[in-house]
Amino acid sequence: MKRVYPREERCINCHLCEVACIVEHSETKLPSAAYHVEGLRFNREDSRTICDPAEARAAGVPKPLNRTLVQTAGYLSLSTNCRHCEEPDCVLACKNGSLYVAEDGRVLVQEDKCVGCWMCVMACRYGAISRNPARSNVPAVAFNGINHHCDLCPERELPACVWVCPTNALVFEDRDDQ
């Protein structure tokens, strides 16, 4: 199946993939409206406050984050997201079966079933899952939220992050036979 692969030797740490991701998953699909009207904010690797649903709500940004994340070390950077694994560790760990592998191979979450136990965050060796504070199915738990990860942009032929990348540092390819 086609997956998104980063090419770190081309990445210039511009974070446009994060912007494109959050705009694609917004209501308006317009960058400035997504930011200023819908109040969507970007998750940066060090922006811990907006990663924790309780702290995000306290800070007034209970909005879903971008599903791809640029990770850096000095001048090295790469955009990372869900690998859509064939035998996903997150699905094997999911406490109540809300994560599943769809017919087309994508790893998806049932948003009305996820209870925010974060077994998936524990299980995912790529660190590709974040906590979405915009929705809670167990409101009695203060920091409850739901699983949030790349869905490969179901409404697009080319995922938004790949489409926007100015340096071709993200590609959408089928490497299954390599």
Add this chain to the structure above:
Amino acid sequence: MNHVIIGNSFAALFAVEAIRRTDQDAEITVISREPQHVYSRAMIHEMLAGMVREPMVYLRDWDFYKRMRVRTMLGRTVTRINPGLHTVSTGEDETPYDRLLIATGGKPFVPPLNGLQDVAYHSFITLEDAKKLKAACEGRRNAVVLGAGLIGLQCAEALRHMGLDVAVVEMADTVLPMALDTESSQTIAKELADEGIAVHTGDTIDLIISSDGHPTECKLRSGGTIPCDLLVIAVGVRPNIDLAKDAGITTDRGIVVNEHMETSAEHIYAAGDCAQGPEIVTGITMPIPVIPVASTQGMIAGYNMAGKRRRYGGALALNAMQFGGVQVISYGFVKDERDGEVLKYVDPPRKIYRKVIIKNGRITGAIFVKDVDRAGIFRHLMEKRIDVTPFKEHLLSPHFGVAHLPAEIRADMFTRPQ
């Protein structure tokens, strides 16, 4: 090929899916003591507290067995395995198998306590247990939970949420003595206290005082007495090995399996909480009763049963838990710091705590309190036994991520299908 699976939980579920993926024609029979559709034990406290609707505890849609073409025998208990005859027996009938998976999970351990024989008490393992406990809560004020492990504390929190006064009694000096280190268990103990749960560590119940079969008070070893009109025993779960043992299959603490999930008996496999397979940090076999291990072992067993040879590199103990306002994720052996280098990051006002233990360049234990994002990278480092010496100064920085890993590991993770 005719496959029979004893059990209907995580290990069984992933075995069914692996068998069906590999062999469209296989016959699959699932036999389970519990009558329910495949559900998650790890959801029963949320059920008890009324925090989630019942459909959220079931692991797959109602048409799951139909889609997987599984013959189910639910509400039926296997009483004997006959390896010589290749059958399992439920007392009423004999079911033949070509390949058998034992996925019988665990059973509650009930310690001998003075007065326990005279009272009604509760276990907290099954959906049925949770429903019975919920019914028994009616009109009760003072719950006592014996055992401050994961199950005991989840039960205590649920009962507290329902408005009962709750006391937890634990023999060890800390809560979650098996799962957490001292610092993180103190954080959890404080959360529990803030929720109004009374925790008595380093103590146990010496005598249960009752009237008419109902508990009224518990006398503690430390001398005090606590009121009690609802008693939950949650001191632990032991691997359910009786069937295997009686059939002459090698058992230790659990049913001993190799890296293919094969037991000592030909064509008989075991997976999940009942099994004792290889552990990755130590290399020895031990039961690791957590969901990801049960699921993965079940999947590996399923593939091997269906003829697709698959090896399991070994299990890593790992858990994610939440109490009060705190989330904890842990990997490996978080208490054993002997001969290890210990790295810590603490931010007390935000309750953030991270610790990594390194021995011979390899991580043997890691724990994350509150700040858990991308913790899973540590699982990878541990399971692949990666030497972290070259980048260890970055491990606990809030910034730490895949970009800090050596180039060849990054390439292995991000340039090929997983």
